[in-house]
Amino acid sequence: MSEPRIHGIVLGGVGGQGVLSLAQIVLEALRRSGLHALQSEIHGMSQRGGSVHAQVCFSEVPLSSPIIDEGCANLLIALEPLEALRYVAMLRMDGHLVVSEEPQVNMEGYPPLDDVYAALKKVRGCHLVDTEDLARKLKHKQAGGMALLGMASKFLPVSDAVWHDVITDRFAAKGARVTEKNIEAFNAGRGLVQEAVGV
């Protein structure tokens, strides 16, 4: 008998970018796909523009630890390129990164952007997304998060139908138009990864 596999997703970004709500969407989508999932988040003063990260673990068996150990995550979803670099060591050798190219410079000493991109491109399995350009094309300022999620969805065992249901429920209170725009962004992101790589 082989041991059950435990999968880990790390989500990183800057306070106010929506890291925690993205994590909640992922958690709910996994749960609706019949998996056991836990989400961990650290906040407090995080909405004040500091680094924020959340983790989601899932498996076919019930889990009890919400924390992913270094080197054990399968996927990193980062809403900001510098923040992505903080969590690279969380990933397994064969792990993937889905990263927004859009920097949030609200701090002293932000390294030259080219150095940040170069460091990310050195990491195997890194998928950079020009969320700014995508948002412009979709005429939807906040498209970035959903597009990243769409791209990340290629690496997660959740069907399109479930993703769409969860996103629809999430934005139901904001009306059909907002839901539509978010699903459009999700689909656009999903289209950016050519081959599906299941975990």
Added chain:
Amino acid sequence: MAQGTLALGVEAVGCAAFDAGIKGAFGYPGTPSTEGFEFVEAMIQAEPEGRVAQWAANEKVAYDLALGVSYAGHRTLVTMKHVGLNVAMDAYANSALTGVRGGLVLLVADDPGMHSSQNEQDSRRLAKFAWLPVLEPSTVQECYDFTWRAFELSESLQVPVMVRLVTRLAHCRAHLVRRDVLQPTGLGVAPKETIQDWVLIPSNARRRYVDLLAKQPRMVAELAPMNRVVAGTGRRGVALAGMGRAYFEQLALEHPELLDMPRLEVAAYPMDPGLEPVFLGLVDEVFVFEEDYPVLEERLTFQRAGTIHGRMDGALPRTGELTPRLLKDALGLRTADGKAASTLDLPIRAPRFCDGCGHVDAYEAMQEALQNLGLPGTRVFGDIGCYTLAAQEPMSAIHAVVEMGASISMAVGAAMAGQTPSVAVIGDSTFGHSGLPALLTAADSGVNVTIMILDNRVVGMTGQQPSQALDQVERMVLGMGIPASQVQVLTPLPKQHEANVKAMEAALQHPGPSVVVFRRECIQSLRRGVLKEHDQELKACAEQACCSTEARP
């Protein structure tokens, strides 16, 4: 009907309290406990039916409110963070002697690793100090189930019961299965023949202390099913509690050989002292995995020094959060190498003041006033809130932050010791929490102290909860005995900067106590419209010249 829902660990406690039929929920915001109250508050607002949910001015007030509900015969929940229990300690320790009528459950969220706290004290120690039971869940479902159990225990043992969470569990979100909801029926007010139990004059208190100690064996007996020894084939064992138990169980999924280790699993205290010898009889050495202080470890070490490994013998770090990695390292489990960390230098992205935050304007006025008066090196006593961010470089505007309300008293003490002018900075909610008695003493002292009250009209840091001091700050200040001539109300805006600097200079130069209120609503709450309805009502009231206008000084 039983149903499923997604909830954080602290929310699961709030949800269970609602389902177990509480009449009232009380608390004071503090990370990582805040969402526990907010969850049950939302449930109560949706289905009030005589239930109440009320943020209190501080944790002690919250606890006493809950004790009153219990006295009246109803179940009640009170929530706070670990350092909040210090504030409520007088009420908590003495309620052990009075006992309870309706079940009273205290949710305390500890913060090992100090993610957003000033210490990492372990509330299990405070429960032991008060001779009271504490339950320690390790999963979100246990948060829910243990809270139900805590209400039953509270009523059967007639004592308050603590449910202790730590940050990782408090902020772990998972699927939760609920039980059928009980309506708040109530047992009726504490009966006449028990009145003397509630009156802690020395003659009664002596008797009640004996009663409390006499309850200990019953507590142990009733909690016994929550703790157990699991036999194994090896001679190396583990003692597990809280997240230590959660992490170990998950590691055992990937390393089933771990289940050969004999285990002592603890989820409730006081624990049966007979359990430890049974466990120690099975093993030659023990690793103790518990979150925060070495509570179990100390007990085991006392019985078998030299063979117990944990925080005390250096097998685990003495401070900070427990992690799965620490368990792996201690147990010698190998992890496959992951990706290499980035070699690029990654500067810290620290939390900072929001753009347009009024606190920044207030601090700038203070710093310029001190500069103008030739007092640029003046030490300033700060307090707990968003405005604590001013302690960081480059602002470095406050030079001490200890605990809620300390700013005013420390500034008065320093002034008494000759440091004048002395400056305190405190937020409106912290002022209502524990600044009031300090201000009473400040007014009485007559020393040269300038107290800045940064009134952003909400509890900003924890998520813009309502501040109990809303619209009351000047009246409170005057009521504490600060003369009206020494109370100024300013608007912290860049365009008011010059006037604010002048006002601060005048306050600093006044030889006695003076108060400067900087009032402007929190940017976050303004954006969310938290006070919109309140302010519309206030405006309507003012137009009709009714209550709220005469309430203003």
